[in-house]
Amino acid sequence: MLPAALWLLCVTALEARAQTTTNEFYSTTFETLSTISSSDFDGTRYTYISVDGQSTVETRRQNATATSSSNSQITKTATSKSVTLIGGLTHTSNGTQTASSTSTAPRATNTIPCNGYPEFCQRKYSNITNVCAHNSVFSVDNNAGSNQEYPIQFQLDDGVRMLQGETHWVNDTVYNCHTSCDLLNAGTFQSSLETVASWLDDHPYDVVTWLIVNSDMTDVENYVPAIQNSGIARYLYEPEYVPQRLEQWPTLAEMILSGKRMVLFMDYKANQTAVPYVLNQFHHIWETPFSPTDQNFPCTQQRPPNLGEKIARNHFMYLANHNLNTAVDLGALIGGGSGEQILIPNTAEINQTNGMFDKFGQLERMSQNCTEMWGRPPNFLLVDYYNLGKPGPGAVFEVAAKANGVTYNRQCCGMGDQSAAPIVQSSWIVLGAALVFAVLLA
Ligand SMILES: *[C@@H]1O[C@H](CO)[C@@H](O)[C@H](O)[C@H]1NC(C)=O
Ligand SMILES: *[C@@H]1O[C@H](CO)[C@@H](O)[C@H](O)[C@H]1NC(C)=O
Ligand SMILES: *[C@@H]1O[C@H](CO)[C@@H](O)[C@H](O)[C@H]1NC(C)=O
Ligand SMILES: *[C@@H]1O[C@H](CO)[C@@H](O)[C@H](O)[C@H]1NC(C)=O
Ligand SMILES: *[C@@H]1O[C@H](CO)[C@@H](O)[C@H](O)[C@H]1NC(C)=O
Ligand SMILES: *[C@@H]1O[C@H](CO)[C@@H](O)[C@H](O)[C@H]1NC(C)=O
Ligand SMILES: *[C@@H]1O[C@H](CO)[C@@H](O)[C@H](O)[C@H]1NC(C)=O
Numbered sequence: 001m002l003p004a005a006l007w008l009l010c011v012t013a014l015e016a017r018a019q020t021t022t023n024e025f026y027s028t029t030f031e032t033l034s035t036i037s038s039s040d041f042d043g044t045r046y047t048y049i050s051v052d053g054q055s056t057v058e059t060r061r062q063n064a065t066a067t068s069s070s071n072s073q074i075t076k077t078a079t080s081k082s083v084t085l086i087g088g089l090t091h092t093s094n095g096t097q098t099a100s101s102t103s104t105a106p107r108a109t110n111t112i113p114c115n116g117y118p119e120f121c122q123r124k125y126s127n128i129t130n131v132c133a134h135n136s137v138f139s140v141d142n143n144a145g146s147n148q149e150y151p152i153q154f155q156l157d158d159g160v161r162m163l164q165g166e167t168h169w170v171n172d173t174v175y176n177c178h179t180s181c182d183l184l185n186a187g188t189f190q191s192s193l194e195t196v197a198s199w200l201d202d203h204p205y206d207v208v209t210w211l212i213v214n215s216d217m218t219d220v221e222n223y224v225p226a227i228q229n230s231g232i233a234r235y236l237y238e239p240e241y242v243p244q245r246l247e248q249w250p251t252l253a254e255m256i257l258s259g260k261r262m263v264l265f266m267d268y269k270a271n272q273t274a275v276p277y278v279l280n281q282f283h284h285i286w287e288t289p290f291s292p293t294d295q296n297f298p299c300t301q302q303r304p305p306n307l308g309e310k311i312a313r314n315h316f317m318y319l320a321n322h323n324l325n326t327a328v329d330l331g332a333l334i335g336g337g338s339g340e341q342i343l344i345p346n347t348a349e350i351n352q353t354n355g356m357f358d359k360f361g362q363l364e365r366m367s368q369n370c371t372e373m374w375g376r377p378p379n380f381l382l383v384d385y386y387n388l389g390k391p392g393p394g395a396v397f398e399v400a401a402k403a404n405g406v407t408y409n410r411q412c413c414g415m416g417d418q419s420a421a422p423i424v425q426s427s428w429i430v431l432g433a434a435l436v437f438a439v440l441l442a
Contacts, residue, residue, distance in 0.1 A: 354389030
């Protein structure tokens, strides 16, 4: 494989413009995020996959200590990566210009795709719109609680870059279960992490995110054995700042070079002091209304509660929930006389919901609405059955590509890995370019 340092050097040199802002940024002082103390979440009632307050969980409210935490940003110099300094190579632009004017070689560009697109290598992690497969592991045939048709390795092959899903703490083990392990049990959390770890082994230029839904609000420490035993630990990204603001994220190239290509978020009960590689979702990502049944898909900020509009706009990434739900009787699914209503994916409307046109109920409409409201598109587009849409399979990736200003030109979906061959070919071009730049910069 291409020596990663050379590759990064090349990518950086080629696209070095505006990188000085990176360095300025790190010295900027940030507002104290006093409005989003973790105590906002502990002790509040929250509802998951339910209607009318059923299946609502009430958490224990911690006394004094939690509420008094100031929650200002901590800089973790110990985890600071020297690679971030490579962003300071802006002064090579003179050399680049001189070289291309005297050389007969065509102007070199990076052709290795980061997360599918060469353009993304120099973009910050926080500056990319990703498709998120809602409840990724729930791809169980003939189960009304399923949210996806294809399993997670297909999702990743097809271009999904955020996996997400409900987990439950049962028998001292973390399981991927939907609402309850009786309704849909898609195996242990560890087994799905193993799948992702082996996918990352095979895809050295990809950065993947997993948003853990801690439905039982169990301690984050309970997730540690599954994470450590799954083989994914070596890829886990630990942020430099706690919490890490929008502009403080590294570029994909930096993450790829450092090998820290797996980002874990957890909605409730994350504790980055105790487990630094499980990031607190609601200190980094806000969400539009959860489990929507409204086809207008308003792009209003719902969780975390009480997040200031200015902080949401300037410092947070955001996730657009674009999975349409319908209410069904729980008893009808698992038997018995339960009159309890639960929400399941509205598969009748799925093609429209995942559509790529600026029309009522479609994903593209929400993406545009959100961009209009927040000045930038969502970071994560959460969808059910990512492989379906209008006018056909791949529509959700078209929407993401449009938001990212790139062209989607892949086949969708469920056909396996399409990225291996191009990477091998393009490595030679990039290796050549990297060598040229290595010489120029020497
Ligand atoms: C929590 O606070 C309440 C009200 O101030 C008090 O009655 C209770 O004893 C406290 N519990 C603990 C564990 O400190
Ligand atoms: C280098 O860049 C500076 C500022 O853009 C310019 O004034 C100078 O002429 C350049 N030198 C060369 C050799 O291109
Ligand atoms: C990324 O940054 C560009 C340039 O500022 C902006 O146009 C685009 O909307 C941003 N995308 C996201 C997802 O933040
Ligand atoms: C937990 O243990 C009980 C008792 O052995 C068993 O009936 C149940 O199926 C287990 N749950 C899961 C999710 O494995
Ligand atoms: C987080 O973990 C640290 C270190 O284990 C502990 O001291 C602290 O009390 C925890 N915070 C919460 C809110 O549980
Ligand atoms: C946002 O959504 C509403 C309701 O669907 C629609 O009427 C409006 O035109 C949309 N705005 C933009 C900027 O797309
Ligand atoms: C969605 O579109 C696919 C073709 O892309 C079609 O096979 C399927 O029946 C449609 N689903 C619904 C519910 O209309």
